Amino acid sequence: MIFSKKSNKRSLMMRLLARWQLYLMSLPAIIAVLIFSYKPMYGIIIAFKDFRLNLGYFDSPWVGFENFKRLFSSYWFPIILKNTLTLSILSLIIGFPIPIILALLVNEIKNEKIKRTFQTVSYAPHFISTVVLCGMVILFTNPSQGIINKLIEALGGEAIAFMQEPEMFKWVYVLSGVWQGAGWGAVIYFAALSGVDQSLLDAASVDGASRMQKIIYINFPVLVPTIMVMLVLQCGQLLSVGYEKTLLLQNSLNLQSSEIISTYVYKMGLVNYDYSFSTAAGLFNSLCNTIILVAANMASRKMTDSSLW
Amino acid sequence: MKMTSKKKKSLLRYSLGDSVFLAIVYLLLLFSFLIILYPILYVISASFSDPNAVAGGEMILWPINPSLQAYEYILHYGDIWTGYANTIFYTVAGTLLNLLFTLPCAYMLSRRDVVGRGIIMTLFVITMYFGGGLIPTYLNLNELGMINTRWSLLLPGVVSAYNLIVARTFFVNTIPWELQEAAFLDGCSDFRMFTKIILPLSSPIIVVMTLYYGVGHWNAYFNAMIYIRDRELYPLQVFLREILTMGQFASDAMQNGGDLSPEEMLALAKQTETANMIKYAVIVVSTAPMLIVYPFLQKYFAKGVMIGSVKG
Incomplete structure (x- = not known):
């Protein structure tokens, strides 16, 4: 305390100087974020220009909202918007509750060894790379050799060409995502469940509450603030579907349902070199994300008191 | 006295309900455990197995004719x-x-x-x-x-x-x-x-x-x-991306390859099988x-x- 009192008396300049070593310690990170995160933000202006590499940021001619007009009237725009929303909303509906349920169920296991074994195994898919995951999906869904189709045939069904049928794409994407992410997604709820008051559970047992009732009235309410924060975060990601995975699962046959905004941005920009147009599409995407995030956060604060800021 | 016996009864009823509930919990967890683990075990086994057996769906869990060929x-x-x-x-x-x-x-x-x-x-x-x-x-x-x-x-x-x-x-x-x-x-x-x-x-x-x-x-x-x-x-x-996801073209070609001679088809099929066996091994190694x-x-x-x- 002596220390902070002393520093309060000094002028601001003196206080800054006294801590110069600390500022120096944060300098590399600050410079890195300015160069690699903020400098590109300035480059967004090319969304409003007809950018030419040889002219550069300054001398490329302004075109106003021309790129956005082109985007909104393009053949692909309604398709990629629909696909992006389909994939993200389906992922949210199916993928969001499963980690919560998993955490509540695992929490019922009293045997520590079984509990730990289950957790260890359920984290494994998280450590598998996107490329390997997609490789596995393609191998498993192969119409003639894949294990999933062998299973369907064994059960008397007919093999499905999952990767070639556009209607199947969303299920392949969402269910492989659940397989990879559910166990890891439960970690945060495990952490929250460790904050449940044991004496409350004991009191409930004495009063004759069943396990089911204890889960519903004691354990679940403890999770609600965490659930709301996670939900707000997920909503903020609604239009940023994992392009890394989508790109790998895409092929010419399922493109009608697998082309999403971010893969379109990638192709227009780095395959077709239409820099300005691609930047405009990307900007549209991240603006939508920001608006949805702010709206979700406001709604959450109104309804439950839990919010990001 | 009447009260206590009533309470005992209700406790007993609840604990029976609890046992059923716990059984369901364990069943659900066992189910998710198998779904999570099986694909991983399958990949490992397939990488050691005879590619024909894997392609033919004979390999369920343990490798068939195990080898280190891949x-x-x-x-x-x-x-x-x-x-x-x-x-x-x-x-x-x-x-x-x-x-x-x-x-x-x-x-x-x-x-x-x-x-x-x-x-x-x-x-x-x-x-x-x-x-x-x-x-x-x-x-x-x-x-x-x-x-x-x-x-x-x-x-x-x-x-x-x-x-x-x-x-x-x-x-x-x-x-x-x-x-x-x-x-x-x-x-x-x-x-x-x-x-x-x-x-x-x-x-x-x-x-x-x-x-x-x-x-x-x-x-x-x-x-x-x-x-x-x-x-x-x-x-x-x-x-890995080239091997795992772009190799897809090989099997695409197989399906569309109507104008290939039977010998060519056979060679291509053999190649695809080997390619698949290698894919499993590559996944394991990486x-x-x-x-x-x-x-x-x-x-x-x-x-x-x-x-x-x-x-x-």
Whole structure:
């Protein structure tokens, strides 16, 4: 305390100087974020220009909202918007509750060894790379050799060409995502469940509450603030579907349902070199994300008191 | 007396209900356990198995006619080892840089006596929600002359705002401020404080950061795919992409290959089978390090998520 009192008396300049070593310690990170995160933000202006590499940021001619007009009237725009929303909303509906349920169920296991074994195994898919995951999906869904189709045939069904049928794409994407992410997604709820008051559970047992009732009235309410924060975060990601995975699962046959905004941005920009147009599409995407995030956060604060800021 | 007997009865009823409920819980968990584990076991078995048996659906769990054929083939497959060496380099060097940039800054942000830490924090938090996007980022690296160099995979993203917050929260919550004040009174400088007092007390967060950043580097493919053109610089995941997801064309060709002679079809089929066997082995070789290491660090990363979930 002596220390902070002393520093309060000094002028601001003196206080800054006294801590110069600390500022120096944060300098590399600050410079890195300015160069690699903020400098590109300035480059967004090319969304409003007809950018030419040889002219550069300054001398490329302004075109106003021309790129956005082109985007909104393009053949692909309604398709990629629909696909992006389909994939993200389906992922949210199916993928969001499963980690919560998993955490509540695992929490019922009293045997520590079984509990730990289950957790260890359920984290494994998280450590598998996107490329390997997609490789596995393609191998498993192969119409003639894949294990999933062998299973369907064994059960008397007919093999499905999952990767070639556009209607199947969303299920392949969402269910492989659940397989990879559910166990890891439960970690945060495990952490929250460790904050449940044991004496409350004991009191409930004495009063004759069943396990089911204890889960519903004691354990679940403890999770609600965490659930709301996670939900707000997920909503903020609604239009940023994992392009890394989508790109790998895409092929010419399922493109009608697998082309999403971010893969379109990638192709227009780095395959077709239409820099300005691609930047405009990307900007549209991240603006939508920001608006949805702010709206979700406001709604959450109104309804439950839990919010990001 | 009547009351107690009634209460006993109700307890008994509930406990029967509880047993049924518990049985359902275990059944559901067993089901999810099998769904999670089976694909992984299947890949491992398939990599040792006779490719015909795998393709024919005979292999259910244990390898049929086990052999190391696929692994022998991989041993002579130069690309994989180039990729492996590169990935190890990117993971080790990249993670070291991550720690070197993130930890000192996180410590500075944890110090309550620093003027302006709120502004600096905001600077980082904004990058979690908003960025320049694909093309401006690419053009920026192009201007910096980093395209097609190893730097393009090491420096952008050297500080992740999320990890920075996790580390800062750890410093705030676990290292007593009184301890730091005492050290100051003894004339300790901020550098010495960080290296001699803070870091030795911070092994959990160092492990968590190493794990988060390390796994990220090991599994990343997208940046390498767009920034690197030189095959000599490719990380393993980019080669895996060629083998695992672009090899799809071979089987596409098989299905559309109506005008091939029977002999050609047979040769192509043989090739596809071998290719598939190799795919399983490649998956095992590339993923094994991650799957072997993480169970030992399990208690740390649960901790990391816990620290991260505390609103900072």
